[in-house]
Amino acid sequence: MAPQKTGQTMKPATAAKKLGVLLDATPAEFRDGVVSRDELNALQAGPPEWLRELRSSGPHPRPVVADRLGVSISGLARAGIDEPLTTEQIAALKEEQPDWLRRERLVRAEADREAARLKAAQSGAK
Template identity: 55%
Template sequence: MTDASREDRRQQPKPKKEQLLSPATAAKKLELYLPATPPEFQQTPISRTALAELQANPPEWLVTLRREGPHPRSVVSARLGVSNSALARGGVSDVMTTAEIADLLAEMPEWLVEEREKRAPGSGRPPGTAVGERPARPE
């Protein structure tokens, strides 16, 4: 054995690479409907830091898309206060705009009242009241 140092031949750790997300995964994390996003978003993988930047400082197209839609099924069901399965049972399309969601909430069809009542008792229409009417207060 000699006292001279030898060359270190062990494998060295690789520098960390930025993890890229597919546009579909990024859209899901941002709760966006992918076909409604700009073409450059749809065609380019997005890094996690770029995704965090989009969440922290959303560009104008993202603000508009979140405000007006179209929204994916998960957002539609959350805004209506029902499950994804309830949308299918109610015959509602997968994608809706904010205006369509507001119209549906304004007309409050029977299936929506029933599904909201299933998900959170007390959130649907109390029995015996007309749509849009407040139930009489007990005195």
């Protein structure tokens, strides 16, 4: 008889990362247990109110902040942004357009162009 297959589980930090939310902002019942693959899929398919609220207003983890600002995570670090930001704070930065934000957007745009050039060159070589 084959052993019974157990469902894949992950730590709450991993699940929060996959959901694009800050672990510390999630409810205690989410942080204190393990999350199965089925539970993660259910959260993604039909997010509860707390997840919808976190995704819309934050606080957001650095990858989400960087993406919404159009900069890299390294660019956030260079600017001294090392804490989570809310949607309101991100909107304020976009409105202010500080020098570091304009500079880091140019850096990311150049990196994206270079990555696209390399990908095109690589696909042309095949």
